[in-house]
Amino acid sequence: MPAANLPPLRPIRSFVRREGRLTDAQQRALDTLWTRYGVTAAASPLDLDTLFARAAPRILEIGFGNGESLAVMAQVQPAADFLGIEVHRPGVGHLLLRADALGLNNLRVMCADAAETVPRLPDAGFARIQVFFPDPWPKKRHHKRRLVQPAFVALLARKLETGGYLHLATDWEDYAEHMLAVLGACGHLRNTTRDFAPRPSHRPFTKFEQRGQRLGHRIWDLLFQRC
Ligand SMILES: C[S@@+](CC[C@H](N)C(=O)[O-])C[C@H]1O[C@@H](n2cnc3c(N)ncnc32)[C@H](O)[C@@H]1O
Structure with a gap:
């Protein structure tokens, strides 16, 4: 088969896409809190000053799981801004609930594969x-x-x-x-x-x-x- 007709190679993923069960609360969080905390991967580099509406030290966490420890870090370091990337939607829903409960303003969340998303973050x-x-x-x-x-x-x-x-x-x-x-x-x-x-x-x-x-x-x- 000529190379041009070969099917694209499947990228090697660092995760298994297991959706798991979203609880009703996590689903509601994704529906109602995403506009406040969620960031959809953009084609061009994200402007972090615009995203957080200020200039501050920025901390990126990849694969935050259920986000409990990330939420605590954001709570105790209000002078820094935190961006979390996690591919597992129930974990993202969980973190949105914590962020809302703690009233965090210095946290944003991406639900995406870091291998695809990190290249679009600013150098x-x-x-x-x-x-x-x-x-x-x-x-x-x-x-x-x-x-x-x-x-x-x-x-x-x-x-x-x-x-x-x-x-x-x-x-x-x-x-x-x-x-x-x-x-x-x-x-x-x-x-x-x-x-x-x-x-x-x-x-x-x-x-x-x-x-x-x-x-x-x-x-x-x-x-x-x-x-
Ligand atoms: C073993 S868990 C650890 C979670 C958390 N950091 C903790 O210590 O409790 C690894 C996490 O990384 C996430 N993950 C793996 N590969 C990822 C990727 N390429 N992009 C975003 N998240 C990823 C998984 O979904 C999983 O939630």
Whole structure:
């Protein structure tokens, strides 16, 4: 078959599209609160000053799950603006409910695949990017589905302002080692410590972290700086 007639290659996804059940409250949140907090991926770079109606340090979180820890961070750091990206709609609905209950003005949410969305965010737009407990894809044949890969990390580094931080955490040892190797090989990032960092006090315990801890897992934080 000539190459032009081949079907397009399916991109490798870091997630399985499992819609799960949206509760009535989550559905209502998506219906009524999306206009306040939701951001639909645009073709051109997002203007963050317009989005948040002010200039402030910006923090991006990828794969926030149910968003509980992101909502807490936004609540205790009102001087910073938070943008969350999550592909799982029930988690997005959950975060919208929390944001509304807490009356947050410094949080916006995208329901999208970060691999497609992050390229449209402004370069040097963020003081911190955080990815907490990304799916570990433990089987070797699935390692290619891990979110933390050299090309994605190079993209994240480009989205950080000089001196900004990339903060990762995992409870999966060989993913932690993989992260350390990938971040260490990125020419635009430098480790703030020798290898793994202590959990910064500003990072609340996340839902997946607590599940890992119940299973007796260790936790690894990585804190690299854009140079
Ligand atoms: C293991 S969970 C961790 C959730 C949360 N950070 C926590 O610690 O509780 C990983 C999350 O990343 C999301 N995710 C995976 N790949 C993603 C992608 N490419 N774009 C956006 N979200 C993604 C999944 O839907 C899932 O909610």
